Amino acid sequence: MRSTDDETAAQLLAQLHQYFVQHPVTGEHTRRAPTTSPTAPANLAVVDHITATVRELADFTRQANPEAEQLPERVQDAYRWCVENTANSPEAIQQRRDVIVFRQRLEHAIAMGDDKVVRPIRCPQCRGLGLFWKAEYQRAVCTSMRCLNKDGLSNRWSLARLATAHIEAQQKTHRECAT
Numbered sequence: 001m002r003s004t005d006d007e008t009a010a011q012l013l014a015q016l017h018q019y020f021v022q023h024p025v026t027g028e029h030t031r032r033a034p035t036t037s038p039t040a041p042a043n044l045a046v047v048d049h050i051t052a053t054v055r056e057l058a059d060f061t062r063q064a065n066p067e068a069e070q071l072p073e074r075v076q077d078a079y080r081w082c083v084e085n086t087a088n089s090p091e092a093i094q095q096r097r098d099v100i101v102f103r104q105r106l107e108h109a110i111a112m113g114d115d116k117v118v119r120p121i122r123c124p125q126c127r128g129l130g131l132f133w134k135a136e137y138q139r140a141v142c143t144s145m146r147c148l149n150k151d152g153l154s155n156r157w158s159l160a161r162l163a164t165a166h167i168e169a170q171q172k173t174h175r176e177c178a179t
């Protein structure tokens with residue numbers, strides 16, 4: 001893993017958490033998706049997002065390493081904790097961890113309205129740049145005219161699929177550089 005992936009994910013999670021702290025949940029809020037301002041997610045959605053993020057990291061880490069020490073108190077420290085406690089795990093586990101961290105990093109950015117985060121990522125099919133985020137599908141769409149699915153429509157990718165393809169390509173480059 002590039003050391004910055006988990007640090008970036010941690011920073012973004014810290015920002016989300018900060019947002020939540022500064023905008024405490026009141027009875028006014030609903031679970032409706034934000035429509036007015038993309039940078040101001042509904043509070044309950046933020047709480048759910050943070051809870052789901054930390055739970056996923058904790059479940060993954062404890063499964064990989066039942067000896068893992070207690071989860072740190074600050075939510076953003078969950079990344080460091082996850083990486084430290086899986087540093088000696090088999091390569092396949094570490095790769096799964098990197099995929100989770102990278103996907104969560106994308107999720108945090110999109111939750112804060114930064115949907116340009118998908119643009120530097122290569123399309124899993126055509127390997128080109130030109131993905132853009134379609135919130136209504138919750139998918140990144142490839143804008144290449146030649147990159148179509150069997151129905152002749154633009155290929156759409158979930159963040160999980162993008163993260164898997166991105167980490168696999170990164171590992172492949174690492175291996176090729178090492179040999």
Ligand SMILES: [Zn+2]
Pocket residue numbers: 123124125126127128142143144147155
């Ligand atoms: Zn494509």
